[in-house]
Amino acid sequence: MTTALGTRIGRDLDLLEKAFGCPRPGRRLPPLDELILTILSQHTSDVNRDRAYRELRRRFPSWSGVLRVPRSDLEDAIRVGGLARTKSRVIRDVLRAILRDRGRLDLGVLRRMPADQAKAYLLGLKGVGEKTACCVLLFSCGRPAFPVDTHIHRVARRLGWVPSKATAARTHALLAAMIPARRCYAAHINLIALGRRVCRSRAPACLSCPLRRGCRYAGPLLRRGALRGPRRRPAIY
Numbered sequence: 001m002t003t004a005l006g007t008r009i010g011r012d013l014d015l016l017e018k019a020f021g022c023p024r025p026g027r028r029l030p031p032l033d034e035l036i037l038t039i040l041s042q043h044t045s046d047v048n049r050d051r052a053y054r055e056l057r058r059r060f061p062s063w064s065g066v067l068r069v070p071r072s073d074l075e076d077a078i079r080v081g082g083l084a085r086t087k088s089r090v091i092r093d094v095l096r097a098i099l100r101d102r103g104r105l106d107l108g109v110l111r112r113m114p115a116d117q118a119k120a121y122l123l124g125l126k127g128v129g130e131k132t133a134c135c136v137l138l139f140s141c142g143r144p145a146f147p148v149d150t151h152i153h154r155v156a157r158r159l160g161w162v163p164s165k166a167t168a169a170r171t172h173a174l175l176a177a178m179i180p181a182r183r184c185y186a187a188h189i190n191l192i193a194l195g196r197r198v199c200r201s202r203a204p205a206c207l208s209c210p211l212r213r214g215c216r217y218a219g220p221l222l223r224r225g226a227l228r229g230p231r232r233r234p235a236i237y
């Protein structure tokens with residue numbers, strides 16, 4: 001990462017770590033469990049994702065059980081996470097494909113594959129996109145992947161790390177090339193925290209933001225003295 005933008009991103013990541021700490025990976029789920037959990041996380045809160053996942057595992061302690069019941073049973077189990085019809089279809093498609101490809105419902109092999117092959121396999125599963133594949137690689141396989149969620153997409157555009165009209169896919173490609181491999185985990189966690197607590201979709205709390213000086217959105221307002229409001233140390237974790 002040797003460009004001016006790369007240097008700036010590195011400096012911003014330093015500031016985030018200074019403000020919020022440097023989170024380290026915790027306990028890892030097996031790759032297949034992480035994949036299902038990530039599918040359940042789409043368009044819902046972490047709390048409802050976790051509720052849906054807990055109920056799913058309570059009713060189906062083994063993944064093969066999910067394929068032995070009518071889809072409506074699966075839908076019932078994950079309903080609290082929203083989009084139960086779509087998610088149940090994706091989960092069953094994914095489980096069937098893994099069983100067909102690997103002969104068993106286990107993706108432990110991804111941890112032993114080169115990262116690009118593991119990612120290609122995940123992306124080949126119907127209903128699995130870039131963000132989901134990167135979550136499995138980062139959180140379960142300990143690989144240097146950088147998932148871009150809605151918070152990171154918004155923050156990266158406001159900061160000027162990517163063009164203001166960049167699509168999520170473009171932001172993903174640009175950040176994947178610029179976030180250093182060793183910083184992927186902490187950068188992902190800290191940017192999501194920033195997006196949730198400080199750089200909110202509506203009314204970002206720029207005066208409390210550790211990145212405000214270099215921010216494309218807030219910098220000009222700051223120089224004109226146009227930012228108003230209390231300056232607080234954000235509670236992040």
Ligand code: SF4
Pocket residue numbers: 155158159198199200204205206207209210211212213215216217218
């Ligand atoms: S300064 Fe404001 S707009 Fe920029 S990243 Fe921080 S909260 Fe978001």
